[in-house]
Amino acid sequence: MGGETPAGPTRDRDATEEALRAAAITLLRRGGVLAGLNLREVADAAGVNRGLVYQYFGSRRGLLRSALFHRSRPNSLDAAESAGLPLRKRLSRLFWTSLRNPEPVVLATLLVLDGDDRPRVLLNRGDGRKALAEDAARGELPVDDVEAVQAALASTIYGYTLLREHLAREIDVPAEELDGRVARCFEAMFTRPPAS
Numbered sequence: 001m002g003g004e005t006p007a008g009p010t011r012d013r014d015a016t017e018e019a020l021r022a023a024a025i026t027l028l029r030r031g032g033v034l035a036g037l038n039l040r041e042v043a044d045a046a047g048v049n050r051g052l053v054y055q056y057f058g059s060r061r062g063l064l065r066s067a068l069f070h071r072s073r074p075n076s077l078d079a080a081e082s083a084g085l086p087l088r089k090r091l092s093r094l095f096w097t098s099l100r101n102p103e104p105v106v107l108a109t110l111l112v113l114d115g116d117d118r119p120r121v122l123l124n125r126g127d128g129r130k131a132l133a134e135d136a137a138r139g140e141l142p143v144d145d146v147e148a149v150q151a152a153l154a155s156t157i158y159g160y161t162l163l164r165e166h167l168a169r170e171i172d173v174p175a176e177e178l179d180g181r182v183a184r185c186f187e188a189m190f191t192r193p194p195a196s
Contacts, residue, residue: 017057019046024037024064027042028106039060039063064110064111065119071104075097079093083131087140087141088187091153094157095157095183099164102161105158105161108121121158122151128150129146136149140192141190149190152190160182
């Protein structure tokens, strides 16, 4: 009895909430950010009663915040796993993880553009700042202003993640090729070259 999965309403609610989050993301991908997010369409796409969106999330922002929280977990876990790695390896993982799972970047950006001040866009804020401070103390950062470096890292990750496909088309190269080139640039921008 002790390790059983809860049955009934809790599991149904969890499944319904996840269906609503997934439907919202699918509709955003299909219609684009500027098309907006119609909660009636989200409920229809999830195959649930429209009132459940409001009951479970309260609003469009509530739904997007929930999707952001749930979709950010893999990125957060990866950041925690890379905590003890050298700066260059941490930066590389941060870059590639954001490209593999861009939904948190998109959702946080939507919420910020919508005037929501709750999303936190500084990547791995507390632990990340502490690790960067240690990197700065070892002389590994190009500047000693840890907060500015952290803001520049977040801005670069967010900007490239959001504009990746567009930039690749504009430059006329495959996105995967541009990813590698930008990854090298990203590391060079935020680290000092190794001492010879």
